[in-house]
Amino acid sequence: MKHLIIDSCKFALFLLCLFASPLSRAQETIVSYVTKNGGRTAYKDSAEYTSILRIKPNEQGLYELNDYYQNGNLKRHGWVKAPDPMRLRLEGLVETYYDSGSLETATYYTDNKRIDTAHRYYENGVLKEVKVYLKPKEGQERPAWDGTNKRLLYYADSTGTMQVQHGNGEIVLRHDNGVDFEQGLYKEGLREGRWEGSFRKGKYRFEEWYEEGTVTGGVSTDSVGATLPYKERDVHPEYPGGVQNLRRFVAQHYRYPKEAARAGVKGQVILRFVVDTAGNPTDFEIVNDLGYGTAAAGIEMLKKSAKWAPGYQRGVPVRVAYTLPISLNIADPRQSGNN
Template sequence: MKLLKTDSYKFALLLLYLFSAPLSRAQETIVSYVTKNGGRTVHKDSAEYTSILRIKPNEQGLYELNDYYQNGNLKRHGWVKTLDPMRLRLEGLVETYYDSGSLEATTYYSDNKRIDTAHRYYESGTLKEIKVYLKPQEGQKRPAWDGTNKHLLYYADSTGSIQVQDGNGNIVLPHDNGIDFEQGMYREGLREGRWEGSFRKGKYRFEEWYEKGIVTRGVSTDSIGTTLPYKERDVQPEYPGGVENLRRFAAQHYRYPKEAVRARVKGQVILRFVVDTAGNPTDFEIVNDLGYGTADAGIEMLKKSAKWSPGYQRGVPVRVAYTLPITLNSGPRPPQ
């Protein structure tokens, strides 16, 4: 733990992914208005949706979660392991819905990771796909995109035409932007052989080859014919020395504002930023602020951090968004 001295106080800066705030048991629910970037607002009208956590746990010790669209329809129902609205840990069955009220998907979770069998539906109610998510082996590390952790058992297009049955078939997967697509073969639930398609709104076309769900090689081509070969489909940006080194840098360089010192602020600051195609952190955004300049201090700290190695999508440098939670706990006044 790195200790920082400010006005003769010592404050421990802990970079954690979980933070549980004390809650009053007198209330029955915790209501949050969630913004587009995942932050919180006090204004319901400016929120993307309303999230309600029921404080009383069920027999398994889980807390009921209900999210609602602005029109009042249910967006998501499920169960979580903690009462921290900013760091939900999904557990068990989670159901999501379209804003029209139609069921969109049923998915099972274990400690916030998808497991078991998931079903997705078109808004009309027609079954779209069935996937089985496999639990990673102990200590197993996967690349940024790994097609072996889930098996596609069934897929039908929007007309109801079945393209994959019992894990086998040729498929055309349209992207949400209505322009890009991917097409190729599934065998025993995994991608196999040659696939092709487009990405970045048609700016690039690609060919790639799979063996049992793993990309073995690929090549992207831009509009003027420049080719970009690759061996990994997606490569995430990396901070020099890894995430642990970023945490150490933050512990050493975050400066607790004097106003926050006097107010003895505790809680979690959450920042979002983009690593651009040159590896520079940019486009800083405050997801959750504790006030007294605590979020601005976090941004200033990030601006001083080292340059990242950039991310790539199918051989093309891309901008990638990151979220950094910073938990601030003020400690007692040290003995003189």
Template sequence: MKLLITDLYKFGLFLFCLFASPLSKAQETIVSYVTKNGGRTAHKDSAEYTSILRIKPSEQGLYELNDYYQNGNLKRHGWVKTLDPMRLRLEGLVETYYNSGSLEATAYYSDNKRIDTVHRYYESGTLKEIKVYLKPQEGQKRPAWDGTNKLLLYYADSIGSIQVQDGNGDIVLPHDNGIDFEKGMYREGLREGRWEGSFRKGKYRFEEWYEKGIVTRGVSTDSIGTTLPYKERDVQPAYPGGVENLRRFAAQHYRYPKEAIRARVKGQVILRFVVDTAGNPIDFEIVNDLGHGTATAGIEMLKKSAKWSPGYQRGVPVRVAYTLPISLNMDPRPQQ
């Protein structure tokens, strides 16, 4: 029989909160081998890339970050606010590179959120786009997809033909899969008027209308002519009662394994799962495990959670992947 942690200890379980690990002063860098799903592995050969954090801070109190592809080429260079490799809070200028070594993008961050001007380049070196990210107004809440948080000032296709200049122009945006696209008009950096295109590898076509970057209405059509109207472009899955209710559920239903209690395990478990088109959490995957059965206990807890409201893309129910950090902290119960 598993014991609830609250039976033995004062249990601190906080979702979406991370704890930095203590570091040796003798260390100069923290080296992590990052897997495709964002987890960590002890084997460099099985990693997607290598991440190196320099422990000595800059004059601004930031820590230098360098990520490298398997071939040794630089993948990303920037600065972060914490020394926790699982919680990289980007700050200031961040540069990303293609596997070939050519510059992919330059962007500025404030507390891990893009701000100011972003430049993106094709692998050939041709300038692709210039966007300006806007700070949200105080108290402003934006939907899952919001076209008003950034302005597109410049866009050119892969052969250098300019489609948007000074925020204005007609544009065709190809998707990475080489099949889907979006086509429409930009005015003063924002989407305007009628847009059309396809998604989900051509299975659906859509028409939608914008006013100053905001979708006012849209309709998707599948291969047999069924139409699906919508008013929001993308809708994220939602847990009943919101994140706070999920926190309460986790605190009540996470069962700390006996082995972990004896080992006084403390740290962060990270789980990845998918919310399917019916709202069920499925396809559980362990990204980071503290051992002693702590990640398995997290999966068992999620399996007992309530059904979510599913996510939608342009009116079509879709599967959405989530990464869920669960930070565990045990302290002895104070003596009465």
């Protein structure tokens, strides 16, 4: 059975990278042709979009970023903390646009994290929602997985009919596939009480209960009436021993190809793969390759890694996409040979 792939951009090792082509415009900008998976290509026609990063800072010390669709319309405008297209750290106001040219979102960032008030619009210009992003709690480095770090203040359908105002109201959220939906109550900006809906193009229906935005329990029902109870809405795949153990595995088992070692290659290989419903890493894809077999060596390493604990969506096993950056430095004795 083919399962939904969920993009796990929330994972700790996830890194969306834009890669730079040679400097142009008299050393004023870095131009990148970005592919669908976040890699780069030398050919504009085969890119998903073009990214232009200005290397002269403004008065606040920030660097202007402009991304463009293939049709030439602006896709994103914002600011980053350093002129490094491989490690974009968004800062300040960032605006995204539909390919038709109309504004889609206006969001504030600090050190690549959403803050303050964010606005989202329908393509016809009607305001869709207003959210407020809260600061992480003390000792919390990243926003909470369950979304309790944000509050929904306003929501309307594409005609402008309000469903949530001042954080309160009954809401029906329609998914982009035109089939699935979620509906329930918002109270003071958080989900509350009983919610219901469907997912995976109507193959499953669900009921779940919330207290102050946190799921306390739920049950999914498939097309033949079988039920799958759950306590967490989304369970992400996990490598045995967690992220730190995965990092140790990579450090201990990745080996430079001999050709790469002789050439003194260093930098960052980025691989994308899927953790399937049995916990196996599969469907490997190269996002960034340093050449000399460096990416192929990373794939061979991952094929020998331990089985993961699989991911779940509302009690249903799902395939989850994962992006892994591998930093290579020939000076690292753990990577300098093929022992």
